[in-house]
Amino acid sequence: QKKQSDKISPVEQKILDQGLVNIQTVNPEILVELKYATPDNFMKKNVYGELTHAYLQPEMAKRLSQASIFIQRENPGYQLLVYDAARPNSAQYKLWDALDDLKIPARSKTQYVADPKIGSNHNFGCAIDLTVVDQNGKPLDMGTPYDFFGPLAYPRSEQEMLTQGKLTSKQIANRNILRKAMVKAGFTVNTTEWWHFDGMSKKAARAKYGMIK
Ligand SMILES: C[C@@H](N)C(=O)N[C@H](C)C(=O)O
Numbered sequence: 001q002k003k004q005s006d007k008i009s010p011v012e013q014k015i016l017d018q019g020l021v022n023i024q025t026v027n028p029e030i031l032v033e034l035k036y037a038t039p040d041n042f043m044k045k046n047v048y049g050e051l052t053h054a055y056l057q058p059e060m061a062k063r064l065s066q067a068s069i070f071i072q073r074e075n076p077g078y079q080l081l082v083y084d085a086a087r088p089n090s091a092q093y094k095l096w097d098a099l100d101d102l103k104i105p106a107r108s109k110t111q112y113v114a115d116p117k118i119g120s121n122h123n124f125g126c127a128i129d130l131t132v133v134d135q136n137g138k139p140l141d142m143g144t145p146y147d148f149f150g151p152l153a154y155p156r157s158e159q160e161m162l163t164q165g166k167l168t169s170k171q172i173a174n175r176n177i178l179r180k181a182m183v184k185a186g187f188t189v190n191t192t193e194w195w196h197f198d199g200m201s202k203k204a205a206r207a208k209y210g211m212i213k
């Protein structure tokens with residue numbers, strides 16, 4: 001992973017002013033590759049501008065740090081790699097609109113991107129997208145890439161995918177390494193995205209925190 005610049009941009013200063021923290025200041029062992037701040041994402045463009053660090057609410061960052069410590073203790077050499085954390089609601093609209101270009105039917109859109117009018121837990125600094133890397137810094141094989149929008153990525157469909165020979169037991173075991181650490185730290189699993197974890201319900205996040213615009 002590339003060394004991130006230490007410079008704090010105005011958009012990031014606003015996020016810090018809302019009380020969020022840079023997760024790498026809480027635990028520098030957590031790796032970050034903010035996909036939406038690069039063209040390497042499903043929209044093939046940077047939609048984050050000068051937001052290049054991963055921010056979370058302090059209690060979420062603390063829990064993520066616990067998950068990282070757990071992963072490293074149980075699997076020496078492995079580390080968490082964060083793909084996304086706090087996401088401005090303005091970017092949520094861009095993700096939502098981009099699903100139309102992928103021809104995702106309107107009725108299925110919320111399985112993959114939360115409706116920006118309601119807001120995603122990412123918009124409150126209470127959700128994380130991440131994977132695990134091995135001792136060589138290589139992401140574990142989870143059966144699909146990040147933001148693969150379809151049943152192969154659904155935790156709820158893993159047994160079916162295994163039976164159909166579309167996922168291997170090793171790929172499911174790799175997902176379980178990530179899930180075990182995140183659940184132990186108090187996060188909940190998303191049924192349609194193996195990489196996405198929530199720290200609380202959307203209702204609770206909205207009641208407790210302000211939206212990142
Ligand atoms: C788009 C994907 N990375 C994601 O985070 N989806 C969830 C459902 C969200 O937008 O909250």
Ligand SMILES: [Zn+2]
Pocket residue numbers: 084122127128129195196197
């Ligand atoms: Zn997510």
